Amino acid sequence: MRHGGDIYTVSELTGKSPYEILDMSSSVNPLPLPEKIKKKVIEKFPFLHKYPDTEARAFVRTLSELYDIPSEKIICGNGLTELIYLTVQALKPESVLLLEPTFTEYERACKFNDINDIERIFSLSKEKIIEMLWKTMKERKYAMVFICNPNNPTGWLIEKSEILKLASLYEDTIFVVDEAFIDFVPEESLFREVSPNIIVLRSLTKFYGLAGLRFGYAVASIQIVERIKKYRHPWSINSLAQLIAEEIIRDEDFKRQSYEFFKSEKDFFERSLNELKLKYFPSVANFYLFEIPKKGVFQYMIERGVLIRDCSNFYGLNENFIRVSVKSRAENERFFKEMKEFLRS
Structure with a gap:
């Protein structure tokens, strides 16, 4: 299992229904979609015989108005992962630097596009990884640096001031900042401060709990957005995903409830x-x-029907490292009950 959330393979292995499996491996908000959004989805069902908007214009307008971001700097995709692959394909970086351990799709996207000059720095200390990043950047020029922020799987955050300083000093390097989990610390997002060499990737999967709908977006310079659009497949984002994305980013009650729940x-x-x-x-x-x-x-x-994230396929980690997501109280209690039994066995 390359990623978390593969309840279907576990279902085949155990004979249990996917609905019986406690998925602690995928870091997705367990709170239900607000009822008012469910009603809007039902209202829009007759519209499903129409093709979706390739440009996701309604969502782009909403995001632009909410956060004062020029619409020309926004591009939407079928999840954040699609945008990772499109970014690498469009920009074709000759050399790439990864801060390990981190999301494995950065490396896969590079290799898929025949980019083999990939270097890594590794540490399980945030302070050390920042120190190594500065040192490595001084020693060699890289065409692209991927920064997962907050980082998956460690959960640390590199302050945005640090990234902005790096980007200002190394203007020939493209910094791809993956903010899939930034909604938990929204004040640290860079999506309103993109520069010509910063690309910010955002997801509605984690904080908003929309893993099954696949919706992500990127904010970058107009030039970079136009380059990425040339490689995007038509109709890659379905109509329901666009509708729900547009509605939920405006829902302040859902955001507030989610912050309180997770705290x-x-x-x-x-x-x-x-x-x-x-x-x-x-x-x-x-x-x-x-x-x-x-x-x-x-x-x-x-x-025992509990799926956790085995982290052995993250660079530098082994099977003793696991990543577990925060779920509802009942689910968390069940997980810790099983963990206590395992440690005693």
């Missing part, structure tokens, strides 16, 4: 981790990376 559940999560004496990485997002002192936890959990 409460993250407090519970950290207390539970401390009670089990598990070493975890401080996270600003809705997931935690931690190290298990014994092997076999992934299979143990699978057999």
Whole structure:
């Protein structure tokens, strides 16, 4: 399983229905879609016989008005991952730097586009990775640097002032800043401060809980957006995804409820981790990376219908590292009950 959320493979392996599986591996908001948005979806069902808007104009206008971003600087895609691949394909960087451990699709997108000059710096310390980043940038010129912020799987945040300073000093380097989890710390987003060499990628999957609809967007210079558009497939974003995306980014009640929910559940999560004496990485997002002192936890959990993220396919990590997302109280309690039993076994 390359990513979290593959309840379908677990269903085949265990014989359990996908609905029976407790998915702690995908970092998606478990709160339900607001009723008023569900009603609007039902109202729009008769419109499904029409092709979707390739430009997602309604969403782009809404985002532009809400955050005072020129619409020409916005491009939408079928999830953030599509935009990663399109960005690499359109810009064709000769050399790429990755800050590991990080989202594995950056490397895959590069290799898919025959870009093999990929270098990495690795650390499980945020302070160390920032120090190494500055040192590495001074030693060599890179065409593109990927920065996942907050980072997946560690959950750390590099302050936007640090990234802006880097981008201002290395103007020939394109900094692709993946803000899939930035809604948990919105004040640190760069999407209103993009410069000619900064591309910001955003997702509605995590904070807004729309993993099944696939909707993401990028904010970049007009020139970069136009280049990416040349490689985008027509009708890649379905009509329902566009409608719900447009509505939910305006829903301040849903945002407030989500912040309150995650604050409460993250407090519970950290207390539970401390009670089990598990070493975890401080996270600003809705997931935690931690190290298990014994092997076999992934299979143990699978057999009990609980899916966690085995982090062994992240660069520099092994099977003792797992990433677990914050869910509802009942789901979190079930997970920690099973974890306690595993540690005792």
